[in-house]
Amino acid sequence: xxxxxxxxxxxxxxxxxxxxxxxxxxxxxxxxxxxxxxxxxxxxxxxxxxxxxxxxxxxxxxxxxxxxxxxxxxxxxxxxxxxxxxxxxxxxxxxxxxxxxxxxxxxxxxxxxxxxxxxxxxxxxxxxxxxxxxxxxxxxxxxxxxxxxxxxxxxxxxxxxxxxxxxxxxxxxxxxxxxxxxxxxxxxxxxx
Numbered sequence: 542x543x544x545x546x547x548x549x550x551x552x553x554x555x556x557x558x559x560x561x562x563x564x565x566x567x568x569x570x571x572x573x574x575x576x577x578x579x580x581x582x583x584x585x586x587x588x589x590x591x592x593x594x595x596x597x598x599x600x601x602x603x604x605x606x607x608x609x610x611x612x613x614x615x616x617x618x619x620x621x622x623x624x625x626x627x628x629x630x631x632x633x634x635x636x637x638x639x640x641x642x643x644x645x646x647x648x649x650x651x652x653x654x655x656x657x658x659x660x661x662x663x664x665x666x667x668x669x670x671x672x673x674x675x676x677x678x679x680x681x682x683x684x685x686x687x688x689x690x691x692x693x694x695x696x697x698x699x700x701x702x703x704x705x706x707x708x709x710x711x712x713x714x715x716x717x718x719x720x721x722x723x724x725x726x727x728x729x730x731x732x733x
Contacts, residue, residue, distance in 0.1 A: 542566065544567065544575075545562065545730070546607040547559070547562070547571050548572065550573070553686075553688060558608070558715075561710055562719065565727065567606075575605075581594055592657060592658035593666045601662055606659070606661050606729055606730070609658050609660070610655050612655035614627050614693065615653075615654060617650040639692060640678075643677050652672055653673050653714040654671075655714040655717070656669075656670055656718065661729065667722075671718030677693070682703055683704075685706060
């Protein structure tokens with residue numbers, strides 16, 4: 542069976558990608574599982590450029606078909622930031638930092654954005670996107686998910702951390718990007 546590298550060291554993303562990609566005819570592996578230690582800079586101003594850099598570096602280093610994403614939260618009250626800096630914003634207190642920064646702002650609109658890059662050694666990298674809109678909750682709610690999930694409020698009145706995993710995976714920004722990429726991944730894995 543063809544191996545597909547989930548090119549991230551983030552445990553939350555690894556678990557989510559394992560669920561999202563589980564139906565593909567591939568053996569999903571992580572960098573640690575194949576003994577690959579690689580740090581890739583994310584200096585770019587777009588999710589797509591950062592995702593491409595990661596997926597391409599991992600594909601070249603491993604020789605495997607690789608998927609990597611760059612994702613973030615964009616908040617109206619923060620001038621649509623932190624955006625591509627979401628993972629580095631808040632010094633490990635990401636969700637709490639957003640709650641503090643938004644405070645009692647009346648405009649709490651927000652969106653979660655994902656660019657998913659699919660890379661093969663020696664081939665152009667392809668990018669697939671996903672976006673989910675919502676708002677910032679007044680406080681942390683729910684125990685599921687990771688990162689910004691406890692404060693990202695969906696139009697139905699629940700945070701993504703309050704959803705069952707299958708429902709979150711179906712509607713999330715990362716879930717949408719994987720759904721968009723799945724036909725191409727199936728082609729690349731010889732099943733399309």
